[in-house]
Amino acid sequence: MTVRRQDTDTTRALQALEDSRSQVRLRAALAVGTAPDPGFVDKLIERCALEPEFYVREMLTWALTRHSPSLTVPGLLKELRSERAQGRSQALHTLSKIADPQTWPAITRELLFDPDDEVARAAWRAAVVLVPAAEKAKLAAALSTQLGRGERETQLSLSRALIALGDVILPTLRTAMTDLDPRVRTHAVATERLLRNPDAGFEFAIEEAKRAVALGPTSQKG
Template sequence: MTMTTQDADTARALQALEDGRPSVRLRAAMAVGSTPDPRFVDKLVERCAIEPEFFVRETLTWALTRHPVSLTLPGLLREVRSERAQARSQALHTLSKIGDRRAWRAITPALLSDADDDVARSAWRAAVVLVPDGDESGLAAMLVGQLGRGERETQLSLSRALVALGEAVEPLLREAAASPDPRVRTHALATERLLSDPETGFDFAIDEAKRVVALGGAGQEGR
């Protein structure tokens, strides 16, 4: 059977996505996104799971968003259950970019508390994008349970996710601000500050919260 010009171009693009040079993989991902084709979807999902370069991964995600959701969603939903942390993280990231709420069912408590910080951060971002109307309080309760976790980048991601949920988190943050764990108290107080004043920088909010906790304060009364 003779290969058509289009088939040959597709084969070259698929091969280029596996090239040893990041620049070639990046150009290939851009080309695939510029000319969407159902034949690319499985390879794009597969590459997201193993691609070592951040900018290439971001372009792979962009290329997936250029394809019909009906084609991309099944593979991404499979990937969030992968044993490979990068596969879970990038699939969640891509789902947050696509924004189709049918993916909400994939955001499990296990992902929201995943031991891998990259996966958890991606799950938090995806969750606040995909959460159905009326389910914000339940999501907020799960996210508040992660307060105090990790270092700056992880705590910043969680605070941003909580702030995005708005009023639903306020009573939960007040409760967390009285936690016996100083890391939880500090993170809760900083997030409260960001919620009340979005212009506040995260580092400033954390430093202020640390001072309040060191002085024995909690919640709004400690400020």
């Protein structure tokens, strides 16, 4: 293949990533990931922040993971400071897939506590993938301050992130069980019960936790 042909194919692929048809964008992302090229990286990161379709965003993330981390990570770290919430959340999601331990310092408290639920959820998932063992207790303490936040999907994401840290979360959960806010107490009890019995299901754990909180501290120990 000549250099001119390569340039033409690259241009077409980059243009296809912006096509109005989602299936075209999906095929373009697949093609870019199948034949990685440094010239695609910036456009892939840019499209992650703009792409409206979930399944296309997943393909864009996959395409980024097919490139060398030395090419993708710097741009993704820069995107964590984006004004676009989707840019931040997708960069976090992609960093969790790349799983380079050296990117752990980029998971800041600002991201863990981001006011946008999607960004915060992505930060929680990335954090538990990247956190060094020595930092797990500190991360558990930070995440526990978010107990009671948001609706069911957000609460489930936080519970899953905490549970992924293991038994190190127990001291902070037990502290949260005495919080003045019943939402915090309920979420903490539900998370502890899911830690002990992962097959219970989040909805069941929440309903059980609500009953336990209503009955008082004695029932929460069970």
